[in-house]
Amino acid sequence: MSNLIVALQHAGGALWARMLPQYCFVCGENSAARVLCPDCESALPRLAAARCPVCAIDSPEGAVCGRCLASRPRYDAAHAAFPYAFPIREMVHAFKFDARFAVGRYLGQALPAALADGVFDCVVPAPLHPQRLAQRGFNQALLLAEPLARALRVPLLRDAIRKTRLVPTQAGLPLEARRRNLRGALQAQQRFDGLRVLVVDDVMTSGTTLDEIAATLKAAGAARVEALVVARTPSRHSG
Ligand SMILES: [Zn+2]
Ligand SMILES: [Zn+2]
Structure with a gap:
Protein backbone atom coordinates (compact mmCIF):
# COMPACT_ATOMS: atom_id res chain seq x y z
CA MET A 1 0.00 0.00 0.00
CA LEU A 44 -12.32 -9.24 25.76
CA PRO A 45 -9.68 -11.43 27.41
CA ARG A 46 -8.03 -10.06 30.53
CA LEU A 47 -4.53 -10.51 31.86
CA ALA A 48 -4.13 -12.61 35.00
CA ALA A 49 -3.91 -10.45 38.11
CA ALA A 50 -0.78 -12.28 39.29
CA ARG A 51 2.09 -11.42 36.97
CA CYS A 52 5.86 -11.06 37.15
CA PRO A 53 6.52 -7.42 38.18
CA VAL A 54 9.44 -7.28 35.75
CA CYS A 55 8.33 -8.96 32.51
CA ALA A 56 4.54 -9.14 33.08
CA ILE A 57 4.28 -12.88 32.38
CA ASP A 58 1.70 -14.85 34.39
CA SER A 59 3.36 -15.72 37.68
CA PRO A 60 1.86 -17.29 40.83
CA GLU A 61 1.24 -14.68 43.53
CA GLY A 62 2.91 -12.03 41.39
CA ALA A 63 6.43 -13.21 42.21
CA VAL A 64 9.42 -12.40 39.99
CA CYS A 65 9.40 -15.24 37.43
CA GLY A 66 12.14 -17.84 37.06
CA ARG A 67 13.51 -16.40 33.88
CA CYS A 68 13.82 -12.87 35.29
CA LEU A 69 15.47 -14.31 38.41
CA ALA A 70 17.97 -16.22 36.29
CA SER A 71 18.66 -13.39 33.88
CA ARG A 72 17.32 -9.96 34.71
CA PRO A 73 16.05 -8.10 31.63
CA ARG A 74 17.65 -4.72 30.93
CA TYR A 75 14.22 -3.02 31.14
CA ASP A 76 13.00 -2.28 34.66
CA ALA A 77 9.35 -3.24 34.18
CA ALA A 78 6.88 -4.16 31.45
CA HIS A 79 3.17 -3.43 31.24
CA ALA A 80 0.49 -4.77 28.91
CA ALA A 81 -3.13 -3.91 28.24
CA PHE A 82 -4.28 -7.36 27.07
CA PRO A 83 -3.12 -10.94 26.74
CA TYR A 84 -2.09 -11.83 23.20
CA ALA A 85 -5.13 -14.02 22.55
CA PHE A 86 -8.33 -13.99 20.48
CA PRO A 87 -9.56 -11.47 19.41
CA ILE A 88 -6.75 -9.10 20.45
CA ARG A 89 -4.26 -11.02 18.31
CA GLU A 90 -6.52 -10.67 15.25
CA MET A 91 -7.08 -6.98 15.98
CA VAL A 92 -3.34 -6.31 16.24
CA HIS A 93 -2.85 -8.08 12.90
CA ALA A 94 -5.66 -6.09 11.24
CA PHE A 95 -4.06 -2.87 12.46
CA LYS A 96 -0.51 -3.79 11.54
CA PHE A 97 -0.90 -5.77 8.32
CA ASP A 98 -4.17 -4.38 6.87
CA ALA A 99 -3.77 -0.76 8.02
CA ARG A 100 -7.04 -0.85 9.98
CA PHE A 101 -6.25 2.36 11.87
CA ALA A 102 -9.55 2.57 13.73
CA VAL A 103 -8.70 -0.81 15.26
CA GLY A 104 -5.22 0.48 16.14
CA ARG A 105 -6.67 3.55 17.82
CA TYR A 106 -9.08 1.37 19.76
CA LEU A 107 -6.23 -0.80 21.04
CA GLY A 108 -4.13 2.25 21.85
CA GLN A 109 -6.88 3.71 24.01
CA ALA A 110 -6.30 0.87 26.48
CA LEU A 111 -2.63 1.77 27.00
CA PRO A 112 -2.77 4.56 29.61
CA ALA A 113 -4.83 2.44 32.01
CA ALA A 114 -2.35 -0.44 31.66
CA LEU A 115 0.44 1.64 33.20
CA ALA A 116 1.15 1.46 36.90
CA ASP A 117 1.92 4.73 38.65
CA GLY A 118 5.27 5.25 36.94
CA VAL A 119 6.54 8.72 36.08
CA PHE A 120 8.21 9.14 32.70
CA ASP A 121 10.17 11.88 30.99
CA CYS A 122 9.53 10.73 27.44
CA VAL A 123 7.90 8.10 25.23
CA VAL A 124 9.88 6.20 22.60
CA PRO A 125 8.23 3.94 20.00
CA ALA A 126 9.92 0.65 19.15
CA PRO A 127 11.69 1.31 15.86
CA LEU A 128 10.99 -0.33 12.53
CA HIS A 129 13.75 -0.90 9.99
CA PRO A 130 13.45 1.60 7.07
CA GLN A 131 12.83 -1.28 4.65
CA ARG A 132 9.92 -2.61 6.72
CA LEU A 133 8.62 0.94 7.09
CA ALA A 134 8.67 1.38 3.31
CA GLN A 135 6.75 -1.89 2.84
CA ARG A 136 4.13 -1.20 5.51
CA GLY A 137 3.92 2.56 5.14
CA PHE A 138 3.70 3.22 8.87
CA ASN A 139 5.26 2.19 12.16
CA GLN A 140 2.46 0.71 14.29
CA ALA A 141 4.43 1.44 17.48
CA LEU A 142 4.64 5.12 16.55
CA LEU A 143 0.88 5.32 15.90
CA LEU A 144 0.28 3.82 19.36
CA ALA A 145 2.87 6.08 21.00
CA GLU A 146 1.54 9.40 19.63
CA PRO A 147 -1.78 9.53 21.55
CA LEU A 148 -0.14 7.92 24.59
CA ALA A 149 2.51 10.65 24.82
CA ARG A 150 -0.27 13.25 24.53
CA ALA A 151 -2.25 11.54 27.30
CA LEU A 152 0.83 11.41 29.55
CA ARG A 153 1.84 14.96 28.58
CA VAL A 154 5.44 14.00 27.89
CA PRO A 155 7.52 14.43 24.73
CA LEU A 156 7.36 11.75 22.06
CA LEU A 157 10.87 11.01 20.77
CA ARG A 158 9.79 9.48 17.48
CA ASP A 159 13.17 8.80 15.92
CA ALA A 160 15.34 8.42 18.99
CA ILE A 161 16.25 4.80 18.33
CA ARG A 162 16.93 3.45 14.87
CA LYS A 163 17.00 -0.09 13.63
CA THR A 164 20.03 -0.15 11.41
CA ARG A 165 19.98 -3.82 10.47
CA LEU A 166 17.06 -5.84 9.12
CA VAL A 167 16.43 -8.68 11.56
CA PRO A 168 14.85 -11.86 10.18
CA THR A 169 11.43 -12.80 11.57
CA GLN A 170 12.03 -13.85 15.14
CA ALA A 171 8.91 -15.95 15.66
CA GLY A 172 9.70 -19.55 16.48
CA LEU A 173 13.42 -18.95 17.13
CA PRO A 174 14.95 -19.95 20.44
CA LEU A 175 15.70 -17.07 22.82
CA GLU A 176 19.46 -17.20 22.36
CA ALA A 177 19.11 -16.98 18.56
CA ARG A 178 16.73 -14.00 18.93
CA ARG A 179 19.26 -12.23 21.11
CA ARG A 180 22.09 -12.97 18.66
CA ASN A 181 20.04 -11.64 15.74
CA LEU A 182 19.36 -8.37 17.48
CA ARG A 183 22.84 -7.61 18.76
CA GLY A 184 24.05 -4.32 17.30
CA ALA A 185 20.84 -3.85 15.27
CA LEU A 186 19.74 -0.75 17.20
CA GLN A 187 21.31 2.69 17.52
CA ALA A 188 20.40 5.57 19.82
CA GLN A 189 20.25 8.86 17.94
CA GLN A 190 20.64 11.00 21.06
CA ARG A 191 21.65 10.92 24.74
CA PHE A 192 19.06 9.97 27.36
CA ASP A 193 21.07 11.00 30.42
CA GLY A 194 19.04 10.52 33.60
CA LEU A 195 15.75 10.09 31.73
CA ARG A 196 12.96 7.71 32.67
CA VAL A 197 11.89 6.30 29.32
CA LEU A 198 8.67 4.53 28.39
CA VAL A 199 9.04 2.33 25.30
CA VAL A 200 5.87 1.48 23.36
CA ASP A 201 5.28 -1.49 21.09
CA ASP A 202 2.31 -3.48 19.82
CA VAL A 203 3.18 -6.97 21.04
CA MET A 204 5.61 -8.50 23.51
CA THR A 205 6.38 -12.19 23.14
CA SER A 206 9.82 -13.26 24.39
CA GLY A 207 10.67 -9.67 25.28
CA THR A 208 14.00 -9.87 23.45
CA THR A 209 13.35 -6.77 21.33
CA LEU A 210 12.32 -4.67 24.32
CA ASP A 211 15.32 -5.97 26.24
CA GLU A 212 17.66 -4.87 23.44
CA ILE A 213 15.94 -1.46 23.15
CA ALA A 214 16.34 -1.00 26.92
CA ALA A 215 20.03 -1.91 26.71
CA THR A 216 20.49 0.64 23.91
CA LEU A 217 18.69 3.35 25.90
CA LYS A 218 20.67 2.62 29.06
CA ALA A 219 23.95 2.66 27.13
CA ALA A 220 22.85 6.15 26.03
CA GLY A 221 22.35 7.21 29.66
CA ALA A 222 18.70 6.35 30.45
CA ALA A 223 18.11 6.03 34.20
CA ARG A 224 15.08 3.79 33.90
CA VAL A 225 13.31 2.02 31.05
CA GLU A 226 9.80 0.57 31.18
CA ALA A 227 7.89 -1.04 28.34
CA LEU A 228 4.21 -0.74 27.52
CA VAL A 229 2.54 -2.97 24.94
CA VAL A 230 -0.98 -3.63 23.71
CA ALA A 231 -0.63 -7.39 24.03
CA ARG A 232 1.61 -9.74 26.01
CA THR A 233 1.84 -13.49 25.50
CA PRO A 234 0.50 -14.69 28.84
CA SER A 235 2.88 -17.65 29.20
CA ARG A 236 6.21 -18.85 27.86
CA HIS A 237 4.47 -21.42 25.70
CA SER A 238 2.05 -19.15 23.88
CA GLY A 239 4.26 -17.45 21.40
ZN1 LIG B 1 -19.63 -7.92 18.68
ZN1 LIG C 1 9.61 -12.12 34.58
Missing part, protein backbone atom coordinates in the same frame (compact mmCIF):
# COMPACT_ATOMS: atom_id res chain seq x y z
CA SER A 2 1.40 3.39 -0.91
CA ASN A 3 2.44 5.78 1.83
CA LEU A 4 0.04 8.37 0.48
CA ILE A 5 -2.98 6.10 0.79
CA VAL A 6 -1.91 5.08 4.26
CA ALA A 7 -1.45 8.71 5.28
CA LEU A 8 -4.87 9.62 3.88
CA GLN A 9 -6.53 6.71 5.61
CA HIS A 10 -4.89 7.62 8.87
CA ALA A 11 -5.83 11.29 8.62
CA GLY A 12 -9.35 10.49 7.45
CA GLY A 13 -9.96 7.56 9.79
CA ALA A 14 -12.31 9.45 12.06
CA LEU A 15 -14.22 10.81 9.07
CA TRP A 16 -14.62 7.40 7.47
CA ALA A 17 -15.78 5.97 10.76
CA ARG A 18 -18.60 8.49 10.73
CA MET A 19 -19.50 8.10 7.07
CA LEU A 20 -19.63 4.32 6.86
CA PRO A 21 -21.76 1.98 8.91
CA GLN A 22 -19.38 0.13 11.16
CA TYR A 23 -19.66 -3.45 12.20
CA CYS A 24 -18.22 -5.12 15.25
CA PHE A 25 -14.76 -6.50 14.50
CA VAL A 26 -15.57 -9.77 16.25
CA CYS A 27 -19.24 -10.67 15.71
CA GLY A 28 -20.03 -8.58 12.62
CA GLU A 29 -23.15 -7.04 14.14
CA ASN A 30 -23.79 -3.35 13.57
CA SER A 31 -21.86 -1.67 16.36
CA ALA A 32 -22.94 1.93 15.71
CA ALA A 33 -19.54 3.07 14.47
CA ARG A 34 -17.65 1.42 17.30
CA VAL A 35 -14.87 -1.09 16.71
CA LEU A 36 -16.51 -3.60 19.06
CA CYS A 37 -20.11 -3.99 20.15
CA PRO A 38 -20.68 -3.80 23.95
CA ASP A 39 -21.02 -7.60 24.27
CA CYS A 40 -17.74 -8.34 22.49
CA GLU A 41 -16.02 -5.53 24.36
CA SER A 42 -17.03 -6.95 27.72
CA ALA A 43 -15.87 -10.41 26.58
